[in-house]
Amino acid sequence: MADPMKIRATTLGDSTEVKVLMSHEMESGQRKDAQGQTIPAWFIQNVIVTWNGRTVLSAQWGTAVSKNPFLSFKFKGGAKGDRIAISWMDNRGDKRSDETVIA
Amino acid sequence: MKAVRSAVALAALAIAPSLLAQGSTADEIAKYRAALQDGNPAELWEGRGEALWKQQRGPKNVSLERCDLGLGAGVVKGAYAQLPRYFADADRVMDLETRLVWCMVTLQGYSEADAKKNPFGNGNDRKSDLEALTAYITSESRGVKMNVPMRHAKEAEAYRVGEKLFYFRGGTHDFACATCHSEEGKRIRLQDLPNLTTAEGAQKAYTTWPAYRVSQGELRTFEWRLYDCFRQQRFPELVFGSDAAIALTMFLARNANGAPFDAPAIKR
Numbered sequence: 362m363a364d365p366m367k368i369r370a371t372t373l374g375d376s377t378e379v380k381v382l383m384s385h386e387m388e389s390g391q392r393k394d395a396q397g398q399t400i401p402a403w404f405i406q407n408v409i410v411t412w413n414g415r416t417v418l419s420a421q422w423g424t425a426v427s428k429n430p431f432l433s434f435k436f437k438g439g440a441k442g443d444r445i446a447i448s449w450m451d452n453r454g455d456k457r458s459d460e461t462v463i464a
Numbered sequence: 465m466k467a468v469r470s471a472v473a474l475a476a477l478a479i480a481p482s483l484l485a486q487g488s489t490a491d492e493i494a495k496y497r498a499a500l501q502d503g504n505p506a507e508l509w510e511g512r513g514e515a516l517w518k519q520q521r522g523p524k525n526v527s528l529e530r531c532d533l534g535l536g537a538g539v540v541k542g543a544y545a546q547l548p549r550y551f552a553d554a555d556r557v558m559d560l561e562t563r564l565v566w567c568m569v570t571l572q573g574y575s576e577a578d579a580k581k582n583p584f585g586n587g588n589d590r591k592s593d594l595e596a597l598t599a600y601i602t603s604e605s606r607g608v609k610m611n612v613p614m615r616h617a618k619e620a621e622a623y624r625v626g627e628k629l630f631y632f633r634g635g636t637h638d639f640a641c642a643t644c645h646s647e648e649g650k651r652i653r654l655q656d657l658p659n660l661t662t663a664e665g666a667q668k669a670y671t672t673w674p675a676y677r678v679s680q681g682e683l684r685t686f687e688w689r690l691y692d693c694f695r696q697q698r699f700p701e702l703v704f705g706s707d708a709a710i711a712l713t714m715f716l717a718r719n720a721n722g723a724p725f726d727a728p729a730i731k732r
Contacts, residue, residue: 367507384508386588386681428681431503 368461370445377439377463379410379418381432381447389424405430405449412436413443439463489654497730506599506676506728509683513600516593522572531567533560533601544605545725548714550616557622559713561687562705564597583704584688587681595674598685602674605725610671612718619714622707626715629708630660639697641712655732660716667723670716675729683728686713 364384371378383405390402402424410418417436439445441463448458517528517540533543534551548559554566561583568579585592614620633640644650645660659665673686684692687704690712694702702709 364508364512367511380503382503382505382507384505427678429505429508431500431505433503 363455363457366447366457366459368445368447368459370439370461370463372439372441372463376435376437377412377443377445378435379433379445379447381410383430383432383449383457385429385449385451387424387426387428387430391424403451403453405451408432408447408449410434411444411446412439414446490656493654493656493732496732500678500730504676504728504730505681506603506674506683506730509596509599509676510603510728511600512591513596513598516597517600522568522574524571524573526571528564528567528571528597530571531564533563540601540604542605542608544602545608545610546612548619548622548710548717549613550618557616557618557710557714559687559705559710559717560598560601561594561685562710564594564601565705580704584684584691585682595683595685595688599674599683599728602725602727606727608725610667610717610720610723610725612714612721614718622711622714623718625707626711626713629712630715635698635700637698639699641693641697643697660719663719663722666716666719670720671723671725672727672729672731674727675731677731679732 366384367382369380385405386403387405388400388403390399392400394400404424404426405422408418408420408422409416418434422430443463444460445463446458446460448456450456520527530537532551532553533539534546534549535541535543544560547563548557550557551563551566553570558566565576565579568574569576580594582590582592583594585595614623630641630645633643642661644652644657645665648659650657650659658669660669670686673689674683676683687709690709691702691704694700
């Protein structure tokens with residue numbers, strides 16, 4: 362199981378800014394190990410962010426995203442105390458879900 | 465007259481980019497760091513380290529929360545800004561990593577070999593507990609002024625040994641730390657090298673380790689920094705937690721006194 366995400370969500374005016382750090386190797390599938398064998402691709406494929414249960418961001422990622430990715434985005438709406446939940450699933454089927462409340 | 469003036473202007477334009485290049489490289493790297501600072505993955509290590517600190521582990525199944533980092537048992541806030549220091553119970557000057565190993569042995573019952581078998585992590589399969597713990601504890605000193613003590617004779621001795629090591633030339637390349645780090649304006653490729661013989665240089669360097677190295681995707685501690693410098697100057701391998709590692713840390717940490725600690729940082 363992957364390490365927890367670090368999530369920050371703050372409301373400014375009529376929009377909310379969400380910043381997420383995820384712990385993941387994001388192996389591109391392009392690298393080789395010391396024996397010359399290709400290291401298989403291993404990366405987060407789907408990311409879904411919900412605000413009080415309603416999806417505000419849904420993304421499909423590929424191998425070009427960096428290791429330990431940082432995701433930052435804004436959406437219209439959101440108020441202090443609302444729940445922000447984030448989940449991802451990688452190409453091996455590993456999952457991780459974390460949530461926070463808007464500060 | 466007009467033609468002359470525009471020729472002069474052209475000449476000035478031609479010179480400007482090369483004059484700008486040196487300063488702007490450092491500026492651009494600084495901008496790059498600032499852009500990344502917001503989402504510094506070092507926080508992932510801090511989070512894991514905090515959990516490890518509080519978790520009951522080891523043969524004795526206790527947490528590290530009673531570990532004395534120099535300010536009393538369990539005090540984490542500001543502890544790193546006063547390390548390395550002399551610890552009477554161990555009768556030795558210790559840096560943070562060495563002290564953590566000490567606590568893992570004395571409190572949690574690990575063997576010393578087990579406690580320090582993985583000081584530097586490598587990817588998902590070899591995560592280092594010591595790096596995570598170091599990230600957490602150092603993060604609790606952010607903003608605290610460096611105040612490394614030199615009251616005990618052994619602290620003064622460590623400082624002197626560290627200073628000697630810093631200037632000691634050896635290895636296949638007849639290199640010393642000072643070869644790269646005792647002049648202004650030196651660099652490796654595009655990376656400016658701090659002049660560690662000045663207070664300002666030592667402060668800027670010491671207060672920004674540990675750091676998340678983007679190029680490695682890992683959080684690296686100050687012991688790692690020294691270990692890798694030794695490798696780069698073709699010295700014998702620097703043994704983790706050795707007197708040599710602690711003495712060099714003591715020399716640089718003490719020279720950084722007075723500056724606010726500002727890590728875990730993020731570096732290229």
